[in-house]
Amino acid sequence: MPFTIAFYVHHHGSGHLMRTMQIVDALKGHQVMLMGSGLKKITHLPPHVTLVHLPLDVAEENEKVIADSPPPTGLHYAPLGIKGNRDRVAIMTEIFRSHYPLILVVDVSVEVALLARMAGIPTIIIRQHGQRNDLAHQSAYDSAELLIAPFARSMYIGEEDHFFKKTFFAGGFSKFDQTKNDQEIDPKMICILIGKGGTSINLELIVHIAKSCPSYQFNVMGLNDGESQALNNLQFHGEVKNPAPLIGQAILVMGNTGHNTVMEMASLNKRFIGIPEDRPFDEQLEKAKSIEGRSGISIIHPQQLYYTNWTDLFEKISSEKVDWKNVIHASALNNVADAIINTAKKFF
Template identity: 30%
Template sequence: MSDRQPRVGFYVHYHGMGHKHRTEAILNQLSIPATVITSRIHQLDWNGPTLTDIIGIDCDNDDVPVRGMQHAQDVSALHHAPLWTNSITKRVAQYTRWLDDTRPDVMVVDVSAEISMLTRLASIPQIVMRQHGRRDDPAHLSAYEAAHSLLAPFPESMEDDVTPEFVREKTIYLDGFCRDWKNQPASPSRPSQEDSDRPLVVVMFGRGGTGDVHQTLRDAAKSMPQSDWVVLGKEDDDNAIRTPLNLTFAGWQDNPEKWLSDASVVVTSAGHNSVMELGQARCRIIAIAEDRPFEEQERKARILDRERLAIGLAQWPRSSQWPSLIERAMMLDTSRWDTVFNGNGARQAADHVTRVARWSHEARLSGELVTL
């Protein structure tokens, strides 16, 4: 083991696509071998020049018995620890067996309090990825305490007022980063549009999920008949006959950028990756918080509004509010995103991961054994 170069493992949470996209951006900047550990790998394609392997482990949400779920939050230092769950027993064994077989020099955990604690108990250094939200509960604080360091995929200017001081001190703040759109096709002309002076409002949904908002969007488009509305990420529903002529449901789009350069305003959730991608494209954004644990999107929407990077909303507005909201969004100064994307945040993250991996690798090779 002494002649190998440092190795990195990435635990990537399986919900939505944000954790995957964030990891891929870092992998594309990394110069040392890396392995991804995740669940439901059959649903995802991965890439990265130094990615050597992808390891699948059982999902902790599969086959949880009702009686077991009643005990899921018995332990304050863990978020999800139900009893009598075979998939979790196997998951723990699969993960720790891989740690024992591979001995990575550092794990990047994005994110799981349980994986974080398992990693530390297995005597492996880790870097924990932070997310916005009110994360001062015992499980998050324990995960932060167990980490060598924390990575914030945002600059310090986007820090939350509620973040504990010791978490701030342990955090490496990064400039903004997201998927690279430079190889995507050029923007087409605006759909079904004859009058180029009509504002175009693009509403973008990801795969993270939201409730049924079809009627809400119909009411919004009806409130602004002099504008065009295009919805990405959702098909029209069974009431399509009631959809106004200025509203189009375009369904899932692999390359949403092609719609964005023509957009006057983009409406999205306050999810981190969605916001960062739109910020990189210098869009005028209305970010609407979706219901997430730990007030994640609500807190982010407040921060975006505070920093005047977007119009941040805690919930979907009434149809009568849309004209004034669009007017406010049109006045946003998109150059404020320049300071967020001042440098390459993914490369900064990769550099930090590499430094910690080399530190751990050297410590492992040179450390003296102590018997107590």
């Protein structure tokens, strides 16, 4: 029986959408639908994919909301009185009704996963690092037919419980999996990556590091500011569509320990200084722990940033052979696609 594979794509940051688009590319030959509030970022839409734009679930300007009612224990986000929230729920439940048979891949939202299950829609949840033992996550995980971890089983942290046994560990993948890094490496060039979800790697820190390490050249991606600093060893590139060439030249890369950044560094086999940021459920902290202790990789916590001897650290990491063994899996995307299709076929 023909079926639709729908994805709910969380709009916070860019990682969920980036991951989804890679999985979608491996689902050619199947009808795919993406639902989310951040889908206008998509510049190229494959012919087998349709979009459903959802309104944001936050109050509009001058909208009167009920602000004194916290979400119940079993939910993460359930504001009262917000029109956008009512509208998005109505749109999704109508999709569930009109496009059945349908299976929903949730990346990520406890509330959407539970809404789909209440509508009789089988779900698959993308599993992330972090402390997910709260009631809301446990309820969503329990309601799902399958959990898919886009990383290797060796990177899992936690007990081998019921949900561990329910998880398919696909192995890691990134947009750079097919990128050949055959550039000559500059032993004094360092790349600094600035993400969109909030970071301790700000202009003040970058200038501090550049001033304390005058023999190194720093290329900063994701930030435009800094032209007034007039430091000869510091260059800002802003948003870079294809950062691989710059990263390829660098002896090492600094960035946060978000999922995509970690996987991209593994794909490019780069020495890495990871800075875990404060995220819900300690996601980046746990991701950092999953790679900590490997050769050519160092984890620096935000409170250590101004107490680190950066020259010594750069020299130490540069002298080590980086170890990303078993992080990236060549068949990961096909494995994810097969897991989704096979789960759907159990129902349709």
